[in-house]
Amino acid sequence: MKPKSKILIIAGSDSSGGAGIQADIKTVTALGGYAMTAITAVTVQNTKKVKTVIPIKPKEIENQILFTCKDIKPNAIKIGMLHSTEVIKSVERAIKKLKISKIVLDPVMIAKGGSRLINKSAIKTLKKKLIKKAFLLTPNIPEAEVLTNIKIKSLKDMIFAANKLIGFGVKNVLLKGGHKNSKYMEDLLINKKEIKIYKNKKIKTVNTHGTGCTLSSAIATYLSCGKPLKKSCELGIKYVNQAIKLNPNYGKGHGPVNHLNSIEINKKFR
Numbered sequence: 198m199k200p201k202s203k204i205l206i207i208a209g210s211d212s213s214g215g216a217g218i219q220a221d222i223k224t225v226t227a228l229g230g231y232a233m234t235a236i237t238a239v240t241v242q243n244t245k246k247v248k249t250v251i252p253i254k255p256k257e258i259e260n261q262i263l264f265t266c267k268d269i270k271p272n273a274i275k276i277g278m279l280h281s282t283e284v285i286k287s288v289e290r291a292i293k294k295l296k297i298s299k300i301v302l303d304p305v306m307i308a309k310g311g312s313r314l315i316n317k318s319a320i321k322t323l324k325k326k327l328i329k330k331a332f333l334l335t336p337n338i339p340e341a342e343v344l345t346n347i348k349i350k351s352l353k354d355m356i357f358a359a360n361k362l363i364g365f366g367v368k369n370v371l372l373k374g375g376h377k378n379s380k381y382m383e384d385l386l387i388n389k390k391e392i393k394i395y396k397n398k399k400i401k402t403v404n405t406h407g408t409g410c411t412l413s414s415a416i417a418t419y420l421s422c423g424k425p426l427k428k429s430c431e432l433g434i435k436y437v438n439q440a441i442k443l444n445p446n447y448g449k450g451h452g453p454v455n456h457l458n459s460i461e462i463n464k465k466f467r
């Protein structure tokens with residue numbers, strides 16, 4: 198098949214293949230899109246922990262974005278791990294030049310194993326400069342807590358925090374419920390006009406490495422080929438849910454999900 202649309206991914210590399218750029222490329226590809234990348238950092242990690250984060254120079258991140266997109270124009274952008282103030286500023290400068298409205302910003306801060314992936318001053322810059330440029334912001338509960346200074350324990354708290362995030366200037370927020378201790382996962386989509394809750398049964402597994410990266414890339418892919426926001430979130434959540442259910446159980450820590458769940462291998466290549 199011919200790719201349906203093109204997506205630029207700005208994020209960090211995860212050597213274990215379950216999250217970051219690797220999860221993003223797999224997701225975009227598995228959903229029929231064409232993935233392009235600008236790598237912000239190279240991480241040395243496995244399913245148990247992040248060992249090292251090797252930053253890429255901000256100017257080189259900007260170069261990757263602009264040089265690539267001058268040649269192939271993406272229909273949507275997904276932004277993941279941006280670890281420093283300088284990196285955030287360089288990404289903000291570059292995307293301003295691109296004039297693409299479908300931007301999904303996943304404000305990655307902490308890896309599943311608990312390692313911090315962004316410093317404190319970068320969080321300030323994210324809030325001040327980049328959040329308002331996004332069409333959709335997809336924080337998890339701990340990230341929404343850090344960004345808003347609101348403790349989140351219930352759905353009511355989620356709505357309160359998500360509204361505060363809308364106040365920062367972003368058009369839509371999908372506050373993910375993966376970190377809530379309950380039998381059901383509730384992801385909350387909110388904007389100035391409406392609220393939508395996506396409810397799913399929690400799957401009992403430790404293999405949820407990269408669920409957030411996978412979800413934001415899936416939503417960016419659906420948006421990139423013209424699907425409306427609510428439908429894009431619904432389909433993205435469904436894809437992640439299947440990917441968790443069919444996880445291959447790799448590694449000794451938080452293992453990856455199964456990005457291939459949407460793919461049937463053509464007979465010729467079996």
Ligand SMILES: Nc1ncnc2c1ncn2[C@@H]1O[C@H](COP(=O)(O)OP(=O)(O)OP(=O)(O)O)[C@@H](O)[C@H]1O
Pocket residue numbers: 216307308309336337338373374375376382383384397398399400401402405406407408409410411412434437438441
């Ligand atoms: N155990 C689970 N069962 C079903 N759905 C889940 C489970 N864990 C996470 N999800 C879903 O996965 C998606 C990502 O949510 P989550 O809160 O895990 O993101 P995240 O913390 O950013 O992930 P990451 O660790 O990749 O950064 C959401 O749609 C959430 O509902």
Ligand SMILES: [Mg+2]
Pocket residue numbers: 303305306337409410
């Ligand atoms: Mg995340």
